[in-house]
Amino acid sequence: xxxxxxxxxxTVREITDWLYMEAGLLDAGRYREWLDLVAExxxxxxxxxxxxxxxxxxxxxxxxxxxxxxxxSMEMRVLRLETEYAWAExxxxxxxxxxxxxxVAPGDSExxxxxxxxxxxxxxxxxxxxxDILSGERKDVLRRAGDGFRLAxxxxxxxxxxxxxxxxx
Numbered sequence: 001x002x003x004x005x006x007x008x009x010x011t012v013r014e015i016t017d018w019l020y021m022e023a024g025l026l027d028a029g030r031y032r033e034w035l036d037l038v039a040e041x042x043x044x045x046x047x048x049x050x051x052x053x054x055x056x057x058x059x060x061x062x063x064x065x066x067x068x069x070x071x072x073s074m075e076m077r078v079l080r081l082e083t084e085y086a087w088a089e090x091x092x093x094x095x096x097x098x099x100x101x102x103x104v105a106p107g108d109s110e111x112x113x114x115x116x117x118x119x120x121x122x123x124x125x126x127x128x129x130x131x132d133i134l135s136g137e138r139k140d141v142l143r144r145a146g147d148g149f150r151l152a153x154x155x156x157x158x159x160x161x162x163x164x165x166x167x168x169x
Contacts, residue, residue, distance in 0.1 A: 007113070012104045015115055015142060018149050023097035031078045035071075039143055039150040042071040046156045066163065067156075095123040107141055112152065115140040119156070123165070132165040134158055 018037075025034045038044075048064040069077070098120040105114045117138050124131040141153035 007104045007106065011113070012102070015104050015113060015149065016102045018142065019099045019102060019115070019117060022151075023099050026097055027095050029092055031081055035075060035078055037149075037151055038071055038074060039145075039152040040071050041152060042069070042074065043153045044069040044074065044151075045154070046158060049158060049161050051161055066158075091126055093123050093125045095121060097121055107143075111144040113142045113144075113149075115142055134160065134163070134165065136160075 022034065022037060025031075025037075044067060045065055046067040048066060099117050100120075101116075101118040103116045107113050115138075117140070119134075119136055119138050121134040122131060123134075136156050136158040139153075139155045139157070140151060142149040143152045
């Protein structure tokens with residue numbers, strides 16, 4: 001993260017509120033409205049992680065991902081959910097996104113911000129007693145657009161190396 005400019009408390013609060021609002025939209029299944037929050041040049045990546053020795057430079061496997069989407073592929077995901085053929089989400093999952101430890105720094109341009117946050121996702125389906133919990137760190141680039149922000153980039157570094165959930169949509 002760049003540190004050449006101090007970020008105002010007001011901007012940090014606006015960004016934090018934006019993250020909470022985004023989580024609320026996802027929890028409510030309002031995916032079409034969520035799409036309105038993404039930039040046309042969106043990059044959304046969930047890289048594959050492995051367990052390596054302490055001396056390893058990184059535990060992220062270069063070029064391997066659980067998800068590697070852009071605005072168009074996210075649109076296709078939402079379109080599919082709006083059909084009768086999204087069997088993995090019928091009945092719809094119930095989810096709760098917890099966003100914490102928000103840190104904001106200047107981005108590469110004046111209207112962009114690098115935002116790091118922690119995420120805990122709880123998800124359950126139907127009447128079964130099982131549930132999914134995913135935790136991780138998000139590295140976002142938010143771009144100021146009009147009176148709000150657009151998500152330009154998100155990298156989600158999940159803490160799990162093996163994801164036991166049946167689908168990661």
